[in-house]
Amino acid sequence: MREFSLPALYEVPADGNLTDLVRRNAVQHPDVAVLGRKVDGVWTDVTAVQFLAEIRATAKGLIAAGVRPGDRVALMSRTRYEWVLLDFAIWTAGAVTVPVYETSSAEQVRWVLGDSGSVAVILESDGHAETVASVRDALPELRDVWQIDKGGVEALVASGAGIDDATVDARASSAKADDPATIVYTSGTTGRPKGCVLTHRAFFAECGNAVERLKPLFRTGECSILLFLPAAHVFGRLVEVAAVMAPIKLGCVPDIKNLTEELAAFRPTLILGVPRVFEKVYNGARAKARADGKGKIFDRAAGTAIAYSRALSTPRGPSLGLRIKHTIFDRLVYRKLRAVLGGAGEYAISGGAPLGERLGHFFRGVGFTVLEGYGLTESCAATSFNPWDRQKIGTVGQPLPGSVVRIADDGEVLLHGEHLFTEYWNNKAATAEALADGWFHTGDIGTLDEDGYLAITGRKKEILVTAGGKNVAPAVIEDRIRAHALVAECMVVGDGRPFVGALITLDEEFLTRWAADHGKPAGSTAATLRLDADLLAEIQRAVDEGNAAVSKAESVRKFRILASQFTEAGGHVTPSMKLKRNVVVAEFASEIEAIYSA
Incomplete structure (x- = not known):
């Protein structure tokens, strides 16, 4: 058994709640732009004073509608300015926010709203309203x-125009530090999603310590962050609250379809993303x-950056x-890549x-450091991260x-701290199992080095055991195979089988380019090319790299290219793109059998 801890850098308030942050900002930084809002396609600034006024006016409407302290109010929307406004307005009314993924099915919406006992829901579109x-x-x-x-x-x-200021003041201060701020339903790789109760104290501990440890990245009046992750995800909420806590300017965009253009317009100094975003930036470049006929130059530049x-x-x-080589490639390649990421951040x-x-x-190596972290919904997002001044690549910090x-x-990773959830809503049995002996049992397998990285x-429950008794952790090899530009997703199989295999889906964007470069018929798809010898050879190279x-004994002996994608709509992945392995195994059972057939 091994453990590691660092002293707290932020003193969590003995009481109070997250609405204290917006009131503090309005007093201490009244004219600082704390949010960016798109109006008619143009980014405009929202100052701390303006933001507080909008929050209070919206909260008065919730109070007038009969929302009481402790009531649950659901919020179902894409990532946008109104999400942040409504989240803080719900808290200002003394209520608890229940985020709902905007891609949720009717059954998922019924479960989350019903299990949480939400008295109201604020949604975005006609489609959400129909659901x-x-x-x-x-x-x-x-x-x-x-x-x-x-x-x-x-x-x-x-x-809410008839609600007086004294009433909203009383409501804003009604929630205490240990009261629930939000109930975030886990994406649910198996079974029904569980509602993680996260208190105001948890967010104070999480965001306060993260901002202090990453202080140079959160300089008020100088730094900014663009949020394009789902705001309903706990990672998105971390970004939202941390930006307000610092405060730095926060911008919101609903997806990554036009991310390059949004980055160029907003010019954030800090970006929060998932690996697939950074993979696409690299593969796209x-x-x-x-x-453009400069593939060899790029590859040499990439090799130099890594070295x-x-x-x-x-x-x-x-x-x-x-x-010297690095300086030359900085002029030829690296600065262009930094421009794709907005040009203002490091x-x-x-x-x-x-x-x-x-x-x-x-x-x-190209001058844009990606600090990797790790966390879960139950840990209020990040429970570890690489410090800006002592990064150790290959770890989660x-x-x-x-x-x-x-x-x-x-080998299981256990956690302890004020940032942890307090319970699973309406689920005492699951709470007792996860929070045994005062520690949160993550279900993840990991190691700590001598410096606490x-x-x-x-995953403890995802460890495969082959017929030969070999334990295989899928994450390592899946990550390496997925790094290939043609691979969208990879899932290792082989539990109880004689050897390890893999199901692989193709990135549609890069498949189109690859097909054109290799003389394949126009309009070729994964379905038409999955048995093509050239494509199989290319994917074999990705597997060899993995x-x-x-x-x-842990290596992939055989693989199958699938004709379709793993999608959230199909139930194969969660909104945060985690594989639902049991669903994939069930749906693609015939493909798995084909791997092991003669």
């Missing part, structure tokens, strides 16, 4: 529905270079020759899945200051 309407008969506690796209916020402000980054971690640092934080050492070294990470005898090697990271 809620289809299950409303099963939600006897649901009284009110407001739609953002049909003037819902404006209607709340108008209806490489594909463009090849299309340069690796050398930074050695006592002697990069050699003179490597520094740091990003990645979570949700393993980033991989290759990408970590590549981005640090050190514990959040003020918390403890322990590795149990069986955590590495996650797999196999290089593991022992022979």
Whole structure:
């Protein structure tokens, strides 16, 4: 058993709640732009004073509608300015926010709203309204529905005009530090989602210590952050609250379809993302270079960036020759890549899945450091992260200051700290199992090095045991195979089988480019090319690269390219893109059998 902790850098308030932050900002930083809001396609600033006024006016509408302290109010929307406004307005009314993924099915919406006992829901679109309407008969506690796209916020402000300031002041201070701030339903890789109760104290501990440890990235009046992750995800909420706590300017965009253009317009100094975003930036740049006849230059530049980054971690640092090559490629390649990421920032934080050492070294080598972290819904997002000044690529960093990470005898990662959830809503049995002996049992397998840096090697329940008795952690090899530009997703199989296999889906964007470059018929798809010899050879190279990271017994012997994607709509992945392995195994049973057939 091994454990590591760091002293707290932030003193969690003995009482109070998250609405104290917006009131503090209005007093201490009244004219500082704390949010960016798109109006007619143009980013405009919202000052701390303006933001507080909008929050209070919206909260008055909730109070006028009969929302009481402790009531649950659901919020179902894409990531946008109104999400942040409504989240803080719900808290200001003394209520508890229940985020709902905007892609949720009717059954998922019925479960989350029903299990939480939400008395109201604020949603975004006609599609969301139809989904809620289809299950409303099963939600006897649901009284009110407001739609953002049909003037819902404006209607709340108008209806609350008769509520006096003293009433909203009393409501804003009604929640205490240990009261629930939100109930975030886990994505649910198996079974029904569980509602993680996160208190105001948990967010104070989480965001306060993270902001203090990453202080140079959260300079008020200088730094900004663009949120394009789902705001309903706990990682998105971390970004929201941390930005307000600092405060730094926060911008919200609903998706990554036009991310390059949004980054160029907003010019954030800090980016939060998941590995797939950074993989696409790398693969996109490489594909463009090849299309322009500069593929060899890009590959040499990438190799130099990785070598340069690796050398930074050695006592002697990069050699003179490597520094000269790095300077040349900075002018030719690296500065263009930084421009794609907005051109103003030097740091990003990645979570949700393993980033991989290759990408970590590549981005640090081009002058845009991606700090990898790790966390769960139950830990209020990040429970460990790489510090800006002592990054150790290949790990998910050190514990959040003020918390403890322990590795149990069986390798499971255990957590302790004020940032943890207090219970699963309406689920005492699951709570008792997860919070045994005062520690949260994550279900993840990991290691701690001598400096307290955590590495996650797999999921306790996802460890495969081959017929030969070999334990296999899928994450390591899946990450390496997925790094190939053509691979969208990879899932290792082999539990109880004679050897390890893999199901692989293809990235549609890069498949189109690859097909054109290799003389394949126009309009070729994964379905038409999955047995193509050239494509199989290319994917075999990706598998070989993955196999290089593991022992022979753990390596992928055979694979199958699937004709379709793993999608959230199909139930294969969660909204945060975690594989629902049991669903994939059931749906693609015939493909798995084909791997092991003669």
